[in-house]
Amino acid sequence: xxxxxxxxxxxxxxxxxxxxxxxxxxxxxxxxxxxxxxxxxxxxxxxxxxxxxxxxxxxxxxxxxxxxxxxxxxxxxxxxxxxxxxxxxxxxxxxxxxxxxxxxxxxxxxxxxxxxxxxxxxxxxxxxxxxxxxxxxxxxxxxxxxxxxxxxxxxxxxxxxxxxxxxxxxxxxxxxxxxxxxxxxxxxxxxxxxxxxxxxxxxxxxxxxxxxxxxxxxxxxxxxxxxxxxxxxxxxxxxxxxxxxxxxxxxxxxxxxxxxxxxxxxxxxxxxxxxxxxxxxxxxxxxxxxxxxxxxxxxxxxxxxxxxxxxxxxxxxxxxxxxxxxxxxxxxxxxxxxxxxxxxxxxxxxxxxxxxxxxxxxxxxxxxxxxxxxxxxxxxxxxxxxxxxxxxxxxxxxxxxxxxxxxxxxxxxxxxxxxxxxxxxxxxxxxxxxxxxxxxxxxxxxxxxxxxxxxxxxxxxxxxxxxxxxxxxxxxxxxxxxxxxxxxxxxxxxxxxxxxxxxxxxxxxxxxxxxxxxxxxxxxxxxxxxxxxxxxxxxxxxxxxxxxxxxxxxxxxxxxxxxxxxxxxxxxxxxxxxx
Numbered sequence: 378x379x380x381x382x383x384x385x386x387x388x389x390x391x392x393x394x395x396x397x398x399x400x401x402x403x404x405x406x407x408x409x410x411x412x413x414x415x416x417x418x419x420x421x422x423x424x425x426x427x428x429x430x431x432x433x434x435x436x437x438x439x440x441x442x443x444x445x446x447x448x449x450x451x452x453x454x455x456x457x458x459x460x461x462x463x464x465x466x467x468x469x470x471x472x473x474x475x476x477x478x479x480x481x482x483x484x485x486x487x488x489x490x491x492x493x494x495x496x497x498x499x500x501x502x503x504x505x506x507x508x509x510x511x512x513x514x515x516x517x518x519x520x521x522x523x524x525x526x527x528x529x530x531x532x533x534x535x536x537x538x539x540x541x542x543x544x545x546x547x548x549x550x551x552x553x554x555x556x557x558x559x560x561x562x563x564x565x566x567x568x569x570x571x572x573x574x575x576x577x578x579x580x581x582x583x584x585x586x587x588x589x590x591x592x593x594x595x596x597x598x599x600x601x602x603x604x605x606x607x608x609x610x611x612x613x614x615x616x617x618x619x620x621x622x623x624x625x626x627x628x629x630x631x632x633x634x635x636x637x638x639x640x641x642x643x644x645x646x647x648x649x650x651x652x653x654x655x656x657x658x659x660x661x662x663x664x665x666x667x668x669x670x671x672x673x674x675x676x677x678x679x680x681x682x683x684x685x686x687x688x689x690x691x692x693x694x695x696x697x698x699x700x701x702x703x704x705x706x707x708x709x710x711x712x713x714x715x716x717x718x719x720x721x722x723x724x725x726x727x728x729x730x731x732x733x734x735x736x737x738x739x740x741x742x743x744x745x746x747x748x749x750x751x752x753x754x755x756x757x758x759x760x761x762x763x764x765x766x767x768x769x770x771x772x773x774x775x776x777x778x779x780x781x782x783x784x785x786x787x788x789x790x791x792x793x794x795x796x797x798x799x800x801x802x803x804x805x806x807x808x809x810x811x812x813x814x815x816x817x818x819x820x821x822x823x824x825x826x827x828x829x830x831x832x833x834x835x836x837x838x839x840x841x842x843x844x845x846x847x848x849x850x851x852x853x854x855x856x857x858x859x860x861x862x863x864x865x866x867x868x869x870x871x872x873x874x875x876x877x878x879x880x881x882x883x884x885x886x887x888x889x890x891x892x893x894x895x896x897x898x899x900x901x902x903x904x905x906x907x908x909x910x911x912x913x914x915x916x917x918x919x920x921x922x923x924x925x926x927x928x929x930x931x932x933x934x935x936x937x938x939x940x941x942x943x944x945x946x947x948x949x950x951x952x953x954x955x956x
Contacts, residue, residue: 521604
C-alpha cells in the first residue's frame with residue numbers, strides 16, 4: 378500500500394453515490410452485441426425457431442376462426458355442422474400450438490447457452506483487465522464495487538438478455554404477421570387497433586429516462602454496499618476491538634436505505650409502465666371490438682373473421698406490452714453494461730517495450746537518475762538520485778510517509794515516474810515488459826499474502842516450473858521445512874482463508890521460501906520482520922541472510938537488527954534522501 382490512501386467506500390458526495398451520466402444507448406448496445414459474435418450460429422438457429430413459432434402462432438387464430446364459421450353456418454343452416462371439417466380444422470390448430478411449444482422450448486434452450494457464453498466472455502474480459510490496469514486504479518476504486526460489477530452486473534446483463542432477446546425477436550415477427558392478416562380482414566378496424574402503438578410509445582418515452590436514472594443509482598449503491606460489507610468483514614477484529622459495531626451498522630443502513638430508495642423508484646417506474654400501457658390498450662381493444670361487431674352486423678366481415686380479428690387484436694396488444702417489459706430489461710442491461718465497459722475502458726499500463734534512453738555514466742545494477750514523481754499532481758519526489766552496485770544491500774529507513782514504499786513501487790513499476798528514469802543494468806525499466814521486469818525482482822512484504830490452497834502450492838507460486846525437489850530445498854533454506862513437516866499433512870496442508878491456521882512467523886517463512894524459488898536478481902524486503910516476536914525474528918533473519926546472499930537488495934526496515942549488514946543506509950524524508 379502506498380503513502381496515498383485508498384478511499385474506503387467508493388466515490389461519494391454527501392453520503393450519496395456519484396452516478397455517472399448515462400452514455401449513448403446505441404453505442405453501448407453495439408458494443409455489447411460484439412460479445413455475441415461467437416454465438417452467431419446459435420443466434421441464427423434461435424431466429425429460425427422464433428420465425429417458425431411466430432408464423433404458427435399468427436396463423437392459429439385465422440384457422441380457428443374457420444372453425445367458428447363452420448359451427449355458426451351449421452347451426453344456422455339445414456345441413457347441420459360438418460364435424461369432419463371441424464375435426465380437421467381443430468387437428469391443424471392443435472399441431473400448430475404443439476409446434477409453438479417446441480419452437481419456444483428450442484429458443485429458450487439456445488438462449489441459455491448464448492447467455493452463459495456471454496457471461497464467460499464478460500467475466501474473462503474483466504479478469505484480464507484487472508491484470509492490465511495500474512495499481513493506482515485500485516487506489517481509486519473500492520474492491521467491493523469492482524466485485525459487484527464482475528458478479529452482479531454481469532449476472533444482470535445475461536439474465537435479462539436471456540429473457541429479452543427471444544421475446545424481442547418473436548414479438549417483432551408477431552406484430553408484422555398479425556398486422557398483415559388484420560389488414561387482410563379489415564383495413565379501417567386495423568388502423569383503429571394501430572392507435573395502440575403511438576400511445577404506447579408516448580408512455581415509454583415518459584417512463585424510460587426515469588427508470589434508467591434510478592437503475593444507475595441502484596447498481597452504483599449496490600457496489601458501494603458490497604465495498605462496505607467487504608471492508609467490515611475483512612477488518613471485523615478491528616471493528617470489534619474499537620467497539621465500532623454500531624457505527625459500522627449505521628453506515629451500512631445508510632447505504633442500504635439509499636439503495637432501497639433508488640431500487641423502489643426503479644421498480645416503480647419500470648413496473649408502472651406496463652399497467653399504463655395495458656390500460657390504454659384495453660381502451661383501444663374495446664373500441665376495436667365495437668367496430669368489429671358493427672362490421673359483422675352490416676355484413677362487411679363474417680363472424681369467424683370477427684372472432685379471429687379480436688384474437689389478433691389481443692395478440693397485437695400483447696407484444697406491445699411485452700415490449701415495454703423488454704425495454705425495461707434493456708435499460709437495466711445498458712446500465713450494467715456501462716458499468717462493465719467503464720472498467721474495461723480504464724487506462725492500462727503499457728505492456729509494450731517503450732523507447733527511453735539508456736543510463737548515462739558508469740554502469741551499475743540499479744540507478745535512480747533525476748527521478749520525479751507525484752500523486753494527484755502533488756509533488757512528492759523531485760530530482761531523486763541514487764546508484765546501487767551489483768550485490769549491494771541498501772537499507773531504506775524513515776518515518777511513515779517518507780517515501781520508502783513509493784520508492785519500491787516505482788522500482789516494481791506499480792507506478793511510472795513522471796520525470797527522469799530508473800535503470801536496471803543500464804537500461805530504463807520502461808524498456809522492459811512488466812513480466813520481464815518483475816521476473817528479475819523478488820519481494821517479501823510485511824503483509825504475508827497467501828492464497829487458499831496447500832503450502833506446496835503457495836511456495837510454487839513463485840515459480841510454477843519448480844520441481845518437487847526444488848520446493849523442498851527452498852523450504853529448508855528458508856527454515857520452513859521443520860514446522861511444515863510437523864503439520865499433520867505436511868506440504869499438503871491446506872491453508873484456510875488468510876492462512877489463519879498457521880502463525881504469522883510461519884506465514885513469513887513460507888513467503889521467503891516463495892521468494893527463494895523465484896530466484897530473483899534483485900530482492901525487495903519491505904518490513905518483513907515487523908509483525909513477529911524476537912525468537913521468530915531471528916529465524917526469519919537467518920532465512921533472509923541466505924536469501925540475500927549474492928543478490929542486490931533493498932530492505933525497508935524499522936528495526937536496526939534487520940539492517941546490520943547493509944552496505945548503505947538510506948534515510949528518506951518527504952520523498953528525498955535526508956542522509
